Amino acid sequence: MDLKESIMLGFKQLLGNKGRTFLTMLGMFIGVGSVIMILSLGAGFKEYTKGFYSDIGLGAFQVSIKDTSSHLLITQEDLDVIESMPEIEAIKGTVWEEGSIYNRNREIKKVSLMGAEPQYTTTMKKIDLIAGRLHTEKDEQIAAKVVIVSDVFAKVILRQTNYRNILGKSIEVIVDNQIENFEIVGVYKSSAPSNASQNHLERMLTQYPLYVPKATLDIIVQNESKVFSAAGVIKEGYDQKEVTNQVRLLLNRRHAQKDNYTVSSAADMIDMANNMLNMITLFISAVAGISLVVGGIGIMNIMLVTVTERTREIGVRKALGATNKVILRQFIIESLILTVIAGVIGMLLGYIGSIVVGGMYNIQAKLTLGMIVFSVGTSTAIGLIFGVYPAYQAARLDPVDSLRYE
Incomplete structure (x- = not known):
């Protein structure tokens, strides 16, 4: 079985149980979407802050009294x-x-x-x-x-x-x-x-x-x-x-x-706003990271259940000549399809959410190449990390025992 056939079979398996597939992806939606929303709003806010001071220039300063x-x-x-x-x-x-x-x-x-x-x-x-x-x-x-x-x-x-x-x-x-x-x-x-x-x-x-x-x-x-x-x-x-x-x-x-006197330049104010935003982004990302780990564990759990459900199928495929490598690749591909699609959808939902929230405060949300790479990269990493163990379990099944499995 070549790579194309493995991908097609992976999609078929996931579409065969749409409800379970959606629930498995939910943790990824929330995790990736939360990070993308805060990052795109943050990027838009940084541009808004720079634009706010662009007319008077970064050389402007303010004097206040305590x-x-x-x-x-x-x-x-x-x-x-x-x-x-x-x-x-x-x-x-x-x-x-x-x-x-x-x-x-x-x-x-x-x-x-x-x-x-x-x-x-x-x-x-x-x-x-x-x-x-x-x-x-x-x-x-x-x-x-x-x-x-x-x-x-x-x-x-x-x-x-x-x-x-x-x-x-x-x-x-x-x-x-x-x-x-x-x-x-x-x-x-x-x-x-x-x-x-x-x-x-x-x-x-x-x-x-x-x-x-x-x-x-x-x-x-x-x-x-x-x-x-x-x-x-x-x-x-x-x-x-x-x-x-x-x-x-x-x-x-x-x-x-x-x-008693405080003197702040426009550049100081921009730096202070950006530092505060970076701290908020880090906090939200940490919380979203927990959601991603939970989502990854959920994916691993579902994949283990899938291995159990498809034990006889694995036995038949091995009896017909499929190697451990082929079985391993098949289940990893299914895990990657699940997480990458969830990551892309989470990215889109997060960006749409940032547009809605940003519109309420006159902030134009921005989706950068780095955010796209983050979504796809994180999703791929989770698919690999949490998909390897179920795939390994599937690959090491004995074909005779698998064929006897009820």
Whole structure:
């Protein structure tokens, strides 16, 4: 019997008992599918993270404060000193303030306001404008009461999806126990899923701030030229970790602090996200590995049962001249067919699942060549490892005893 005949016979045997074949493959479906889902989502998330910072470049960095006591806030003098560093392209500070607003049902909702200079939204943290305009230098100079809202704000508070319709409209925001009127001049796109429910959007409302000119918010909250956070850009050719460390040390020294200021570059954030994702992937892979081992044991068990069921057939084939090698090859091929098909189906199911889950969070899942090799390679290895013993048991059966077997 040649290889082609062995493969055809293997398919015939597996199709002869479809229910048992499916149940035997189930462990492989779950194991391979779980790993492929997390790997393809991970690959898509890594691309999403890189794309998130691609507009502002990997030289972007963020300054945050652990203790936000008034005397420890970043001053304009701090920003001027940092910007004078030869490694720094630019740096701008931001002011944050909590506020609240009534929706169309007169229910009060929490919002956050960010006071930022025009350069912040064009260079430091570019926002994806989908309607209207950004703040101008004139808005900053005259402390204009203009605001850029998110699409989440438009949907939750104004119940509008045609964002051009809300441009020019006035909204009342309660800030520091007083009502402030702002004119909507722009709408920016958030990363909220397009199919998110209204309740989900409401929970995300404070994540996407209302952008107002920094001078405007300074006047409202009576801020004395101090900021709660800052963002900047490092010039090309400089080591980002070294520069961010210099900025951190400078701020701590100027405010007589040991470690109150944190400076993170975009590259650091990407590395941190990737490291976290790699840890999750490793954990999921370990759990899936257990499923694969259990599936492999199940395959070995079923193959041993198959050997018992086909004892007379083995005896007949040996009586007709089949060698131990031929019998061994036949059962290994059947085991490989079972596991490789299960691995391929598990890979497809995992990828489809990652597309569905990724679509909910605007992440495009990716299926790479390495994932395909992993699926086929793992399935083949399990087929060989757990199929050898049943095949060996079949090959060593005595033909006379096999023919007598009832």
